[in-house]
Amino acid sequence: MQVSGYGSVLSYTTLTVAPEGFKPPLHIAVVELPGGARIFCHGKETGALKIGRRVAIEQVDGIFYFASLGLADRLTLFWKRRGAAPERTKDAVKSAVKRFFSTYKNGGTVPSTENGTQASEEEKALPPAEKR
């Protein structure tokens, strides 16, 4: 499977205790691709990750890697997303309103929320080969 592009983070961790054959710290993320497939990836660090955040994905020698994207890149990607313009605007407004109220509630700290880009986990596609 040739993959390069972008996905959104489902979850991540950094192992301080690594299994045999790996050197700690080991950074792993599960990333969901636009089609719904989920892949395990290695990365340089998980400190910049948040659940739902867009990351760049690359495949090198059969191994997948994730890389954090800067804020400008993430905003560009958000606007380039498939979907009608009204939907994008609605999402952007929802996200901004959520940020405003979170800032207000937390007395000035803006928690990082990428909820506008995060589909509910219940809507995720199942692996194609699986029968239910």
Next chain:
Amino acid sequence: MRDVWIAAAAMTRFGRRSETLADLMAEAALEALREADCQPDTLVVTAMAPEEFVGEGNFASHIGTYLGLSHVPAIRVETATSSGAAALYAGFALIASGFHQRVLVVGGEKMTHVSTPRVSEIISRVIDPHERSYGATMPALAAMVARSALARGLIAETDMACVAVKNHANGARNPYAHFQRPVTLEEVMSSRLIADPLRLQHCCPISDGAAAVLLTSEPTGLKLAGMGQGTDYLAVRYRKSLTGFRATQDAAKAAFAMAGFGPERVQVAEIHDAFAPFEILSLEDIGLFQRGKATKAAQNGELTLEGRLPVNPSGGLKARGHALAATGLAQVVELVWQLTGRAVGRQVNARVGLAHSIGGMATNNWVTLVEQVA
């Protein structure tokens, strides 16, 4: 389908043991047979990886012969870390179907003599091979579940630590527990990181130990009221949700349906806290709390011995210990002791108990309901 009753239950102390695996299993098995004063007509044996840990195979026959029961039909059952519960289910089905009258179910594991990296490697074989090829370990996968739950506000870091503190406090009152010393919140939250956000004191130990339950078709007052199993994809990345285990949800539904009652009747529970956040999330998966509500219960003491719903009075996997295939049975042994007033030093008042066991990273889970009917 006949009713199935519990005639006896016994376990060894969990921890670093010098005895062989067969000796540990014999200790538990023979104690149960002494208590019931009878012989089984069939044997269900379980150990998760005896070939790897102690170099012994053909394990049902190995233990059958060791117990002096070589003439008794014996099988071995395995479902990763929930093997004890699966073995109990096999015994349950053998009696409910009418095939047998008295089934001795015995489980054990011995691992502390093996180096920790090798133990981790052996246990990691329960994980999907592709995910393992990226370095995924059980703590790593559990950490990703915890990270997801933290992000959704389903648990808080202090609540995870509260679970560990409570279970150690309970373990300190359990002479069969691996760890019998309390730990403080500060100790838990400052212990070293294993897989962010999970720390050493959020993770259960590796333990040696064995447990046995004797099931019978004759009424004893202690009924195996319901058992349910749930399964899910081996690969964690295929799961619908990372903040709950469908396998637990399905197992709980099946167990309550069989028992003919719901979560409201449960008065004491042994929950599979291999990782502290799993206690909180599992209480919700089972239906004992609504999604998002169990974390508050962990905070406000509802789950302690004196609380509304004592959880893991034995100390749980965290403090009582986790001897892999013995654990699912040890949970039921604790419930039997609790329901019959034999849980010395940690007694709660209950007539209905629930045991919950997770196999692998929640691929093969079980919920068992025990009811004091007499």
